Amino acid sequence: MTSSSFVERALWPLRWPLGVSAFAVRALRASLRGPPAKDTLLLTVRLLVRSLPVVVVVTFFSGAMLTVQAAVSLAGFGAQSVTGLIVGFGGVREVFPLLAGGSLAARTGAELASQLQAMRVTRQVEALDMMGLDAMQLLVAPRVIACILGGPVCVVAALVAGLFGAYAIGVWQLGIDRGAMWNSLLQAVSHLDVYIGLIKGVVLGGLVGVVACAEGFMSTELTAQSVGQAANRAVIRSMVVVCIAALLLSLLIYGHLVST
Amino acid sequence: MSVQAQPPIALLRALGVSAVDVARGFGRVVVLLVQATVLGLKEPGGLQAAVRQAIIITSRCALPVALVVGPVGAMMALQSLTLMRTFGVERQLAPLAAAVVIRELAPGFASVVVAMQGGAAIAAELATMRLAEELDALEVMGLEPRGLIAGPRILGAAVAGPLLNTLAIVSGITGSYLMAVVVLGVPHTVFVESLPEGINPSDLITSQLKTMVFGAGLGAICASAGFSSERSTAGVGAAANKAVVTSVVFVLVSNYLLNTALFGLRGGG
Numbered sequence: 001m002t003s004s005s006f007v008e009r010a011l012w013p014l015r016w017p018l019g020v021s022a023f024a025v026r027a028l029r030a031s032l033r034g035p036p037a038k039d040t041l042l043l044t045v046r047l048l049v050r051s052l053p054v055v056v057v058v059t060f061f062s063g064a065m066l067t068v069q070a071a072v073s074l075a076g077f078g079a080q081s082v083t084g085l086i087v088g089f090g091g092v093r094e095v096f097p098l099l100a101g102g103s104l105a106a107r108t109g110a111e112l113a114s115q116l117q118a119m120r121v122t123r124q125v126e127a128l129d130m131m132g133l134d135a136m137q138l139l140v141a142p143r144v145i146a147c148i149l150g151g152p153v154c155v156v157a158a159l160v161a162g163l164f165g166a167y168a169i170g171v172w173q174l175g176i177d178r179g180a181m182w183n184s185l186l187q188a189v190s191h192l193d194v195y196i197g198l199i200k201g202v203v204l205g206g207l208v209g210v211v212a213c214a215e216g217f218m219s220t221e222l223t224a225q226s227v228g229q230a231a232n233r234a235v236i237r238s239m240v241v242v243c244i245a246a247l248l249l250s251l252l253i254y255g256h257l258v259s260t
Numbered sequence: 261m262s263v264q265a266q267p268p269i270a271l272l273r274a275l276g277v278s279a280v281d282v283a284r285g286f287g288r289v290v291v292l293l294v295q296a297t298v299l300g301l302k303e304p305g306g307l308q309a310a311v312r313q314a315i316i317i318t319s320r321c322a323l324p325v326a327l328v329v330g331p332v333g334a335m336m337a338l339q340s341l342t343l344m345r346t347f348g349v350e351r352q353l354a355p356l357a358a359a360v361v362i363r364e365l366a367p368g369f370a371s372v373v374v375a376m377q378g379g380a381a382i383a384a385e386l387a388t389m390r391l392a393e394e395l396d397a398l399e400v401m402g403l404e405p406r407g408l409i410a411g412p413r414i415l416g417a418a419v420a421g422p423l424l425n426t427l428a429i430v431s432g433i434t435g436s437y438l439m440a441v442v443v444l445g446v447p448h449t450v451f452v453e454s455l456p457e458g459i460n461p462s463d464l465i466t467s468q469l470k471t472m473v474f475g476a477g478l479g480a481i482c483a484s485a486g487f488s489s490e491r492s493t494a495g496v497g498a499a500a501n502k503a504v505v506t507s508v509v510f511v512l513v514s515n516y517l518l519n520t521a522l523f524g525l526r527g528g529g
Contacts, residue, residue, distance in 0.1 A: 054505055058512050062368075065516040069364055072523045089343065094335050106376060106504045114497030121493060173520070188343075224391060228384025228496040235504055236377040240327045247331035250338055251443070 016237075023214040026136055027144050033134075035141035043146035051107040051150065052157055058103045059096050059158040063165030066091060071174055084176070084184030087166045092159055092189045094250065097197050100158035101204035101242040104151065105235055109212035112143050113234030116216025117227045125217075140217065144209040151205015152198045159197060196253055203249060204242050211238040285506075288488070292410060293480035299404055300411015313416025317378040318423050325373045325424050326431040332369055333361055333435030341444055353440055354451045355458030361432035362459065367467045368515055370428035371474035374421060375507035379482040382413050383503030386486025387496040395487075410487070414479035421475025422468040429467070470518055477514065478507035 070083045116139060119125050128135045163185055170181040215234040219226055300306045337357055344350050386409065389395050395405045433455070440446040482503040489499035 054509065057509050061509075061512045061516045065364070065368075065512065065519055068516065068519045068523065072519075073359065073363075090336070090339055093339055098332070098335075102372065103505075103508070106508050107501070110380070110497070110501040110504060114494070114501065118494055118497060224493045224496060225384070225388050227493050228380075228388060228500045231497045231500045232377070232380040232384055235380060236324050236373070239373065239376055240324055243328045243331040247335050247338075250335055251439075254338060254342060255443075 019218060020211060020214045023218060024210045027140050027210055027213065030134065030136035031141040031145055033137050033141075035137055035145060039138075040142040040145050043142050044149045047104075047108045047146050047150040048153060050111065051104050051154060054103040054107045055100050055154045055158050056161040059099050059162040060165035062095060062099055063087065063091055063162035064169040066095065067166040067169045067174070071170075081180070081184055083174070084166065084170060084181050085187050088163065088185040089188035091162050091166065092193050092197065093254070094246070096158040096162040097155045097200045097204070098243065098246050099162075100154040100201065101151075101208065101246065102239055103158075104147070104154050104205060105208045105212070105238040105242060108147065108150070109208045109238045110231040110235045112147075112209065112212040113216035114227050114231040116140075116143075116213060117219065117230035120217070120219075121222045121224070121227060140213045143213050144206065147205040147209025147212075148202055149205075151203075151208070152201030154205070155197045155201030156194075159194065199253075200246065200249055203245060207241050207245055208238045211241050285484070289477075289480050289484045292406065292484050292487070293414060293476065296406045296410040296414050296480065296483065297476075299407025300415060303404075303407045303411065306407070306411060309412035310415035310419070313412045314419035314423070315416075317374065317416050317420040320381065321374050321377045321420065321424055322427060324377050325370050325428050328373050329361075329366055329369050329428040330431040330435035332365055333357065333432030334439035336360060336365065337436035337439040338444070341440065341446070350446060351450055351454055353436075353446060354455040357436040357440075358433055358455055358458030359460070359463065361436070362429055362463050362467050364515075366428035366432050367425050367470045367474070368511065370424045371421065371471055371478065371511040371515075372508055374417065374424060374475060375478045375482075375511060376504055378417060378420065379478050379507045380500045380504045382417070382479065382482040383486040383489070384496055384500040386410070386483060387489035387499035390486065390489055391491050391493075391496060405487075410480075410483040413483055414476055417479030417482075418472050418476035421471035421473075425468055425471040429464075466522060470515070473518070474511050474514065477510055481507045481510055 066087045067083060070086045074082050074086070116125075119139070125135045125139070128138065166185060167181055170176045170185075171178050212234040215230050215237065219230055221229075300310065303309070337353065340353055340356055341350070344353055386395075389409070395409070398405045398408060437451060441448050441451050485499045485503035485506065489495045
């Protein structure tokens with residue numbers, strides 16, 4: 001634990017976003033200089049292999065859970081037809097993309113932060129600097145780009161898995177007719193929602209990448225414990241950032257639909 | 261694998277091995293949960309240690325819980341209003357928001373945040389103790405790390421769960437109030453007057469019990485990940501990572517199973 005004065009703690013909510021934004025600018029500039037293509041590809045593949053199973057399991061069960069809950073809550077209003085509609089609407093627009101971002105943060109965010117922090121603890125980053133190589137370009141840029149590429153894929157997988165979870169529970173557990181369940185799930189969903197989901201995936205993925213890399217790269221403490229702490233901070237902070245960003249995106253995109 | 265197997269057999273074998281691993285891990289967590297709780301309570305001063313852990317976990321997770329569940333509640337209000345305004349049932353927003361936050365959003369997201377913040381910290385802490393051979397030192401002195409180290413943390417997480425859930429409910433409803441009233445112009449009186457219709461004592465109790473179960477479960481998962489970590493710097497990070505992922509999946513899967521068990525859903529709804 002580093003000792004920090006009260007003033008430092010009070011200013012932290014201002015300083016942290018500024019620090020991360022500055023880091024994001026540096027990471028983007030490094031990405032524009034051209035990160036190593038092979039590393040970027042491998043990191044993207046690794047992200048998908050590691051995060052997709054988590055995304056699929058998490059959203060499948062949250063789709064199932066939402067369906068059970070909606071069926072119970074709506075029992076008075078002809079649950080059969082409305083359950084699918086509510087789950088499809090709320091799930092595709094908000095819950096599944098958000099949980100995809102959360103799973104990405106939990107899996108890949110923690111991994112990126114602990115990788116980078118471990119490289120700093122073992123002085124590999126300083127070694128790169130000594131050789132005149134740019135660590136931002138070689139280490140951070142490929143990771144951020146991998147997250148930006150992987151984010152939308154995770155969101156699509158989340159939508160499919162979540163809808164399938166809702167469908168499976170509706171048909172097997174609640175005994176709703178197959179065709180009717182599928183129709184009601186997709187009734188309130190339009191193509192536009194899927195495109196918006198892709199945009200959300202890009203933004204949320206990029207934010208997870210930037211926050212996780214910043215946590216791995218910016219800490220001043222370099223000990224064995226700091227690796228675990230960096231992973232821990234990366235997960236929770238990128239989760240908070242993902243939630244707030246998802247809200248702002250929804251407000252921006254869907255907000256004007258309400259007032260009409 | 262020493263013996264070269266045909267592709268289908270190899271795939272089957274790999275699946276079998278990972279299934280056995282999952283089952284073994286599950287068994288280990290259940291045994292740890294029971295042993296650590298019993299031993300932890302028998303330990304002199306075990307109750308105080310558990311209370312201390314509960315305070316630590318609650319204070320570490322309070323801000324993230326509020327920052328996650330608040331926006332989620334706001335998002336729900338936003339999307340519900342897009343549907344409700346078309347049907348002209350705006351008055352139903354507050355009861356719906358309260359019911360959804362209390363039943364699902366608050367316990368679910370609060371537990372996910374506890375897993376990410378408190379759980380990862382537990383795993384990293386225990387893995388660091390293992391790396392520094394502190395756990396071995398305890399055993400040499402004839403002390404039981406399960407009761408002494410894991411027990412208070414599991415009990416603490418089980419107590420912190422409901423406390424944080426209360427905070428999550430408040431911040432979720434506040435989030436949907438801010439979105440509905442301040443941003444989207446639902447009248448303040450309409451929202452406040454209709455709000456109590458959505459608050460149901462049995463829902464509140466179920467929600468609190470759920471988070472207690474999630475807290476104990478994820479505490480045991482994270483402690484188990486810390487105890488079985490590899491003894492290296494990378495092992496500490498890996499243990500924290502594994503703990504977070506496993507406990508997030510645990511929270512969502514058991515949430516579904518608990519819902520099904522509680523409502524006893526059968527065909528026909």
